[in-house]
């Protein structure tokens with residue numbers, strides 16, 4: 320295969336390298352995967368206005384997200400179990416993000432812990448939190464994140480229970496009540512020798528900061544069962560107060576698609592929101608994020624930072640997101656594909672490609688500063 324350049328190239332290479340069940344875990348969505356498909360298609364539906372003769376010598380993609388300077392308006396989205404895609408995967412991706420000048424978000428269910436990722440990258444990641452039934456573990460994770468230097472917490476609210484991911488069930492990764500009773504993660508990993516290849520065999524491997532607080536976490540299957548049972552579907556807006564009382568940093572609420580929820584997030588004191596349907600992995604049939612973004616941005620009305628994710632596959636899509644009202648974007652699968660295809664160097668190369676695409680798109684649309692990108696850059700016919 321030719322040298323991978325785009326997210327699609329890395330996707331193709333990742334599918335060749337990864338064991339089938341991991342490639343499917345990464346690519347898959349919920350249900351019939353309608354929302355997954357809609358996410359990507361929606362961005363392409365917004366045409367960008369080409370403008371000329373506007374002196375675009377000094378194009379600058381730099382901005383800030385949650386008070387942090389970034390070389391472009393993008394952060395790496397939390398992707399659970401990314402350390403199964405490559406050896407010390409989250410640490411590799413965080414280093415690549417640092418080199419590209421953008422933030423990395425570490426999932427609650429990362430393989431590498433907060434300390435390892437912060438030390439590897441030389442900068443603390445944003446930390447993504449799922450609310451767990453065991454609030455003592457949540458409180459301990461918040462302390463870990465703060466101690467590691469993380470100052471932005473991304474609280475994901477669109478997973479009160481895991482969506483039905485049929486690809487995972489077909490591949491033997493059972494969900495509670497929705498698939499094979501016996502969890503066979505260990506056997507699946509062992510079959511193609513992958514567990515040794517990514518360094519999860521033999522020595523204690525942890526399961527990140529979460530694993531450190533869970534007794535018996537070294538057993539893959541037991542840990543997965545514990546995590547599956549920990550998702551708390553009783554969480555409400557009142558729990559944001561609980562969180563606020565324990566987290567002094569920035570708070571971002573991830574997984575909103577409705578303007579009423581965006582309004583509630585602002586009222587609850589969120590510093591930012593992520594317009595997201597979890598990359599089509601939760602409510603199948605939910606709208607594409609690109610089509611919901613303008614309404615949520617209008618509801619927030621500048622009172623918090625609006626980020627968006629789902630189906631963004633290039634710097635051109637980043638431009639579209641900003642034109643539709645986002646301050647920045649998160650990208651999930653693209654960096655995970657690159658990590659699987661070529662590790663840290665591939666993630667860094669892909670981020671470089673996106674930044675150049677964004678810069679050229681800005682130039683061809685006649686805008687030199689990120690802050691000036693707006694609805695005027697979308698073709699309304």
Ligand code: FNR
Nearest residue numbers: 345396397398399426475597598629630650651652
């Ligand atoms: C995710 N996502 C996710 N989100 C989160 O808050 N915590 C997590 O642990 C995970 N884990 C995860 C694993 C995998 C394999 C995927 C693909 C996604 C959702 C992620 O943060 C983001 O919302 C989507 O991935 C965005 O869509 P794209 O960029 O993948 O299309």
